[in-house]
Amino acid sequence: MNKQLIDYILNAVNDIKVTHKRERRIRVDVEADSLTTLLESLKGQASFLHLSAITCVDWIEENQFELIYHVWSYEEKCLVSVHTRINRDRAKFVSVYDLYKPADFFERDIYEMFGVFFIGSPRMEKFILTEWFGMPPMRKDFDSEAYVQETFNWTEYNPDWLQELTDQGGGIAIKPEDIRMAGQLHNMSTHRERESAKKDQVVGKGWKS
């Protein structure tokens, strides 16, 4: 790995934070405006030809989406992860399709799962979830549990032999109905409240140890 070259490319960008995680693993935090410039110079000058993945993280409390571009260079043998944050309310970003063709695939996936629209990406349409018309399901404010409670019915299973066991003091420690929480958590306002309530419930009705 030619460290000087990579450092030279990275330091040419304003407001950049470079962290050397390991010998061949570099984390870079940049502003959203300079991301494409950085990727372009990485690709052009140090042959970072391979876009391994684009990842999206939903930071709901900071009202931001984090986009992470993993690029690999076959010559330098080095993986650079470029992190950037965009506003969650205006979830739009520039596509890097003209730099990396596989970005088409990743961007489509992120658009479907998180609802981040990539301007200039060739096919911003349904990909895997062709039967899904709700909000993007990987967003933190999508409550999968509440959706499941609203949509599906459950099989009830109370056989006689289980009743006999229960009478003797054995049987199932936590009933499935209790685990499903009967939609109580749906009414809680914030994510954090929901999490704490979940913990209480598990502790309250919880494991017979």
Add this chain to the structure above:
Amino acid sequence: MKKELKIKETQTKQKEQKRTNPLAHVFDDFIDFCQSKSLFMLHYCTGCGAIELPPAMTSRFDMERLGVQPMVTPRQADILLVTGYVSVKTLKRVILTYEQMQSPKYVIGICSCTVNGGMYWQSYATAKKLNEYMPVDVYIAGCMPRPEAVLEGLHRLKHNIKNDRKEQKGSAWKDYYQNYDYYLGNQQNLFGDEWQTPVDVIAEAKLYGLESDGTYGENTKKLEKVQQPLLEQEMKIRMKP
């Protein structure tokens, strides 16, 4: 939105034919016996439960000594074995597969996922109860069930096939025709009102003489509105320029 549909409890209109031949029941028993001894199984391996099937089929547990053999196409299969979780997208394909199979046909649901969503119960993408969408003969619970349990389930199915007519129980596959409205309603809840399959189930029900009150209802009326007749597909080889 969640709806709880109920199966109509009505008796079938099916006429009971008077059997004049004294040997008729003997033949019935013989047919049931033969049917239970030779079953072709189509395994729809969507989930992890499929990993238990190779040992169940091959020499260690040897499914074939029960007369059960894997089959490649739905048209020739008797059993549809749904192994593991069924996502909503997969469920469409499972239903298409099920409707292509010829009667009598049997469905076995393996793993907890087909019973109640299993460990994916929180997931927005998996369907929870398989028997809301198609009649299931035998459930084999477990995560995953061992090959012994799979064989036990097949034994139970064979027992059912042999004895259902004697004990005057309805078979599950008949239930799909007799209560088509219920199953269709559940399918429509999930896939939207424009859902239709290439198989005309109501026509098949007429053909088999299995029409009943449960065959028709609100949901089949919805289907009639959107149903398009099947057209012949043009056979064409597309050449690349």
